[in-house]
Amino acid sequence: MTNATKNRLIDKAFLIFGILATLFGIVILCIFIGNIFADGISRLSFDFLDNLPSRKPEKAGILTAWTGTLWILGLTTLVAFPLGVGAGIYLEEYAKKGWLSNILEINIANLAGVPSIIYGLLGLEIFVRIMGLGGSLLAGSFTLSLLILPIIIVSTREAIKAVPKSIKEAAFALGATKWQTIWSQILPASMGGILTGVILSISRAIGETAPLIVVGALAYVPFVAKSPMDEFTVLPIQIFNWVSRPQHGFIVNAAAAILILLSITFVMNGIAVYLRNRWQKKVKW
């Protein structure tokens, strides 16, 4: 075998491996979604979205679960967005390079790898007990904010790093203050990347079950939360509860609830893609 044919063979082999690797994830996802659809689509109806939990599968609905998920979504965004982006800007633009910022960086990277249940325990001690928030929406979304802060900080920093240095220097040269440079140049240029990071991390957060159960999210909540201090349940907990029940009707309900949860995540990811494209087009120097 000549070197050339050998190289071509390796080329081909890698191509095939690449295709298989790509297909693997997609095929599994398709099978999964197809399965869920077959099970759950018949159960989807307005009543399902509007009913309270019940012991009878055909009467049970997810009103409190999906509204709880939306509450968590909104509150977590409100808390995590300013904190995460603020910390990211500080670390990238203000913090002096030195041992302190090194330690901060290492810790943030480590925090991103801490299992979510640990955040749940932290939240239980600090937000639920010491701050006295109880098993409320606020305690839940504070906990999830902690969980996703490291991801937001890291993606904010990456997005800021991608802004050309010349832009910043040009702004300074024209006499802009640091804040003016950040607000008028760096942030608009990096907002697409920042928002993508924020939205992707939040769609991860709304799929979390373990930390919320630890913090005190419940399985049976017969009322829609009206304030951030109310008790709550979320879709993943409802799904988890239903798949472990013996009656087949609950399995169908779980499939339908999964469809709702998936569509919420898909919408979130869609928004992320849209925002990224929009900001990329808008930025012109």
Next chain:
Amino acid sequence: MRTIKAILFSSLLISLFACGGQKSTEENTTEETTLSGQIQIDGSSTVYPITEAIAEEFRAVAPEVKVTVGVSGTGGGFKKFVRNEIDINDASRSIKDSEAEQCKENGINYIELSVAYDGLAVLVNPQNDWVADITIEELKKIWEPAAQGAIMKWNQIRPEWPAEEIHLFGPGVASGTYDYFTEAIVGESGASRGDYTASEDDNVLVQGISSDKFALGFFGLAYYEENKDKLKLVGVNNGSGSVLPTMETVANGSYAPLSRPIFIYVSNKSAKREEVKTFVNFYLENVTSISEEVGYIPLPEAEINKQKEKFNSFTAGSNSTK
């Protein structure tokens, strides 16, 4: 940037408030009582289906009382119960000494009320034509820690059974069902062999046993009731003959030792509140029909009446000490 953010948040908030408003109008249509307040319940996922059903029915009686139910597990629930963070704990076992101790330290008096029975079923594949019953000793031989790697074939348990590998299925070590089974069979809670297929989700166990001719497993009777066509129930012989778990044998105690009562715990501080008192009475009043509906075995009439009396004297007692 600000406009997008504003749109994002306001649309979220609008959708939240929109459905909030809808809900309250719906609730007003049911009959009104003067009772209001909040009842917080947590604890075992085994007891959860019963408590959920009771809470659901209670909505029609006292729509202004907000009853919430969590599933932190029996132990997780007691952790909150001893801190007086919840009113009622669902428990699939009795309170432990250490937990009772903490209650005392925090000045909490409590009452244990049994609400139903749960039977643990021993199951094999429907194609299994050699097992009809099994003794406690044989179950122990299969499941005790020493069996790990040693008892691997059916004929090691009873010589006339086939020389085929035995495949074991059971609930995960974190579940109260596992605790109960090991205590009843092996003699020590939490002691068993580790080389079996464990799942916290009993539906996975049903799947496993129904697709494996040489499988043997155990889980709550309710899951057998829903999957009768896929599983074969095994009689358990405790020395006085083989007994199949049924409504009668579990309730009259002859399906021993694999039947257990399940409980709710109520603290005296909570029992003073009118809505909690009403709820617990409502619970005991309706639990017989409800527990059957969700797959558990109801207590006999006399036993339920005893629980009612117990609760009444408990509330009377805690009122007088106040």
